[in-house]
Amino acid sequence: MNAMRLGEWVELLREKAGGMPGLEGVGDGLAGLVLEPASLQPYLHFRRGRYTRNLIYRDARLEVLLNCWDAGTFSPIHDHDGQECWFSVQSGAFVLENYTLEAGGLGPGPARLGPPVRVGPMGAGFVDFRCPEAPIHRVTATGGPAVSLHVYAGPVDRCLVFDTRRQRCVSRELRYHSVFGRPLAPLPEAPAPSVPL
Numbered sequence: 435m436n437a438m439r440l441g442e443w444v445e446l447l448r449e450k451a452g453g454m455p456g457l458e459g460v461g462d463g464l465a466g467l468v469l470e471p472a473s474l475q476p477y478l479h480f481r482r483g484r485y486t487r488n489l490i491y492r493d494a495r496l497e498v499l500l501n502c503w504d505a506g507t508f509s510p511i512h513d514h515d516g517q518e519c520w521f522s523v524q525s526g527a528f529v530l531e532n533y534t535l536e537a538g539g540l541g542p543g544p545a546r547l548g549p550p551v552r553v554g555p556m557g558a559g560f561v562d563f564r565c566p567e568a569p570i571h572r573v574t575a576t577g578g579p580a581v582s583l584h585v586y587a588g589p590v591d592r593c594l595v596f597d598t599r600r601q602r603c604v605s606r607e608l609r610y611h612s613v614f615g616r617p618l619a620p621l622p623e624a625p626a627p628s629v630p631l
């Protein structure tokens with residue numbers, strides 16, 4: 435059977451999102467899903483030493499991104515602004531470190547995290563789910579170039595980024611590297627080597 439194309443899959447997701455509150459069943463549909471590589475091409479934007487966030491689709495209840503990771507790059511430890519988040523490996527390999535919140539950390543300020551629980555390395559077809567009850571993780575691309583597909587319900591424009599040494603977190607605005615396949619002009623203040631997803 436031929437692999438599904440990205441555009442077809444987004445259409446199915448939009449139908450699902452329009453038919454019910456929340457996105458129940460998205461994880462089942464993503465499990466083992468590896469989309470046709472050529473259909474990802476407009477959204478593949480790699481940069482040395484960092485990863486990029488590339489917008490595929492967005493409406494009031496749904497955001498779909500393709501993130502492109504240089505090997506060895508990693509996200510900060512971050513949450514997802516109270517939204518549900520599905521993370522699907524399309525190529526390469528990732529290690530996920532999941533954290534529990536022991537104190538604070540519901541807004542900017544003091545935040546104490548428990549020790550990380552490590553998952554992986556995980557390859558193509560693997561799906562991770564973050565929800566408001568377990569929102570905090572760090573993602574590292576251990577084998578690359580690596581590509582991950584992300585679904586948020588709904589869109590995430592800010593998140594908290596955690597510093598375990600100082601036991602604090604700060605709010606950070608999220609940015610796109612490209613929108614609907616078109617790269618955006620770089621901002622004057624260059625972002626950190628890795629930008630949270």
Ligand SMILES: [Fe+2]
Pocket residue numbers: 512513514519564571573631
């Ligand atoms: Fe994340």
